[in-house]
Amino acid sequence: MSRSNLLVRMLAMLAVVAVVLAACGGPTAPTSTGATTAPVASAAAGVTTAPAAVTEAPTTMTTATAVVAATAGTTTAEAATSGAAVSPQQTLLFSGDLSDQISLDPAVAYEFGGIQVVGQTYETLVSPDPGNPTLKPLLAKKWDTKDSGDMWTVTFNLDEKAKFASGRSVTADDVVYSWSRALDLNKSPAFLFSDISKLKKENIKAVDPQTVEVRLPKTASPTVFLSICSFTLAAVVDKQVVQANAGSDMGSTWLNDHSAGSGPYVLDRWERSTQVTLNANPTYWGTAPALKRVIMRNVTEVSNLQSAIETGDADIVQDLGAEQVKALANNPDAQVVKADSTLLVYIGMNAKSPPLDKPEVREAIRYAINYDEIVNNLLGGNGKLVQEIIPNGLFGHTGENPFKQDVAKAKDMLTKAGVAAGTQIELLIPAGPAPGGIDWSILAAKVQSDLQQIGLKINIKQIQQSELLNTYRAQKGQMVMINWGPDFPDPDGNVTPFTSYAAKSIAWRNAWDAPDIAKLGQDAALEQDNTKRAALYKQLTERVLHEGPYVILYQPTRAFGVRKNVQGFTYDPADTPSISFWRISKQ
Missing domain, CATH: 3.40.190.10 (Periplasmic binding protein-like II)
Structure with a gap:
């Protein structure tokens, strides 16, 4: 999306x-x-x-x-x-x-x-x-x-x-x-x-x-x-x-x-x-x-958003960072409104691009990242830890967050997968701020640093988001850092895009085709019994967490x-x- x-x-x-x-x-x-x-x-x-x-x-x-x-x-x-x-x-x-x-x-x-x-x-x-x-x-x-x-x-x-x-x-x-x-x-x-x-x-x-x-x-x-x-x-x-x-x-x-x-x-x-x-x-x-x-103005620097709301050059600004929120706390002319979102900030990994074509490499990357530092330090309260494809707030969300940084475990996985130290991977990121008010470049640098600890060399390439989306949709991104939100208020608004290759959405962009997992999503969408439906989503969530081509980094607060x-x-x-x-x- x-x-x-x-x-x-x-x-x-x-x-x-x-x-x-x-x-x-x-x-x-x-x-x-x-x-x-x-x-x-x-x-x-x-x-x-x-x-x-x-x-x-x-x-x-x-x-x-x-x-x-x-x-x-x-x-x-x-x-x-x-x-x-x-x-x-x-x-x-x-x-x-x-x-x-x-x-x-x-x-x-x-x-x-x-x-x-x-x-x-x-x-x-x-x-x-x-x-x-x-x-x-x-x-x-x-x-x-x-x-x-x-x-x-x-x-x-x-x-x-x-x-x-x-x-x-x-x-x-x-x-x-x-x-x-x-x-x-x-x-x-x-x-x-x-x-x-x-x-x-x-x-x-x-x-x-x-x-x-x-x-x-x-x-x-x-x-x-x-x-x-x-x-x-x-x-x-x-x-x-x-x-x-x-x-x-x-x-x-x-x-x-x-x-x-x-x-x-x-x-x-x-x-x-x-x-x-x-x-x-x-x-x-x-x-x-x-x-x-x-008048909707394209402003990509959070410092400029702060200036615009302080001076009255804007009536509403979107996605302030933690520093800007603090600076506006006592402003007599403006107020900060915080809102939960159903967005997910994630990394997509092309499942046909070596070494990301190996599930154990993707799992190693998930274990290499320090999620707590992202949520608690970089976001400063503008996000929560969510690692599954159904966001908190939608039916079917399980609350499972199985990944914590484990450098030794991640290194061992890479070794068993035959990935040499110094292997290079390109990471595409958008320009400007990510949801939660942190610059994409700062978030990418954090991921780059974490993955360096397990021997992967991440080459960050920052481009305009419109250009990134065109590249991503053409299956030409090796790793892509981006965000996604459901198109309609139902878990299937995320499940089909993330699991169905035939839908030509997120799974397709990451060249990941898992028909049996996609079938679970289709069955869940049609199930009228909510208890059975929740059980299907739980089964699907577990499989996507460990088999899918995604690293869900956080769910932002806006x-x-x-x-x-x-x-x-x-x-x-x-x-x-x-x-x-x-x-x-x-x-």
Whole structure:
């Protein structure tokens, strides 16, 4: 993910099963239930909300994008807002590491920076509220799931009031086009439809202008499918607008500089590697956002994030380090909001690249690392020790952390594997800060030092995150240090990417194909008995811990700096987007 992209929430399947059976409601603004108050969220809290002076602003429905006039060029909403004067009071300045942005097309975006933009400009059929995992109506006012013998049938009834920024009504034909387009493009997030949901184009049907029918095989879970329907991959684009600007890539290039959705904001411009500007959608069909403009700035140095929040050059900054948190403790104009996340910071090891093709070498690397020093010293409280692929806060997390630094044991493993002292391995790392507020370079240097103790020479290569992701996705990284968060609030949001080679996600990037382990994950996803499901995940976790090509380093805590005149800021990693800009206002 790349997506990508997310505060810890405990979600058992039963929490969503009721939603699968039926749901209904109108286009009223959702409220945030189950919210916890910062500065520090509890481990299983659903959402972190800025405390004290920061109170929740009037909320709106989860939103989508602005659409273009069917001809080409500029969208109706863009024409109304682009270049218009907007006061500082009506502008939100958000700063963080956005260097992972590759695309703003909802069928392509799979990185955290891209998803954060797409989630403001496009809408899905269903969506959770911050702090409440239960799916609620968005573009669909109700839905139901039926057992049709050899298939599941999921029927969505669209809200007739829903409109794109172009002024066109959102129809079933737009939904069919959007989901079929995502399957045809077959980019990074497409496996959520094709592999996890087992969705095929011929099984997506517009019954009438307001009704969409989806048929899923019994080898897919309709509960998981509905969760995926809340992710940006399932966002609905304006068919008429995108087709008019399709070019040679079904409109993907065009959508990087325009938006074609139904949400509270529209894309004004994307200045690559610098910033993204969003303007309020003047024709939005829900409650209008309080802030007329959002500027998302790419700032990769934590010291610059501290300066920006102190001076007011930013209203919100993301991923402060321990030193910056301490420095802001008594600031009269800003506060620190800490939130658990479902992210995992990990090292992927290419299982076909010697010497990493030997499981005992990968196990030796896991035993060589001093995890306690990373969590306690380098992170300074901005993370917790987690070594399994299901993060703390999701159903199926076991809490097993079997690896502690044992240099003698690791050396012995390498010797038995026939790996000579001084063997060189290249480690790719992104530029900028890692989740938890530590520079990737500092974290990599720590790993390099630990592995040097067992005779491995690690050559660190630091590149922009977007370039790293392209390399990683092409199976060209020998060792890659990166982070990942689940695309939807269910353990399968991590299990399939980490274990299924066929899904062409993380297991594929690391050239690791273990069909029997992938089958365990598939069985767990379909299991309706939670006790049996938990047992399957425990079995899978044990095997991936020791056989997989991963070193899970930690689960980060995210530290945000928030100016005290900002109201309505919440962070929920299980929602898409994790920060809803349309819920925010300024005093």
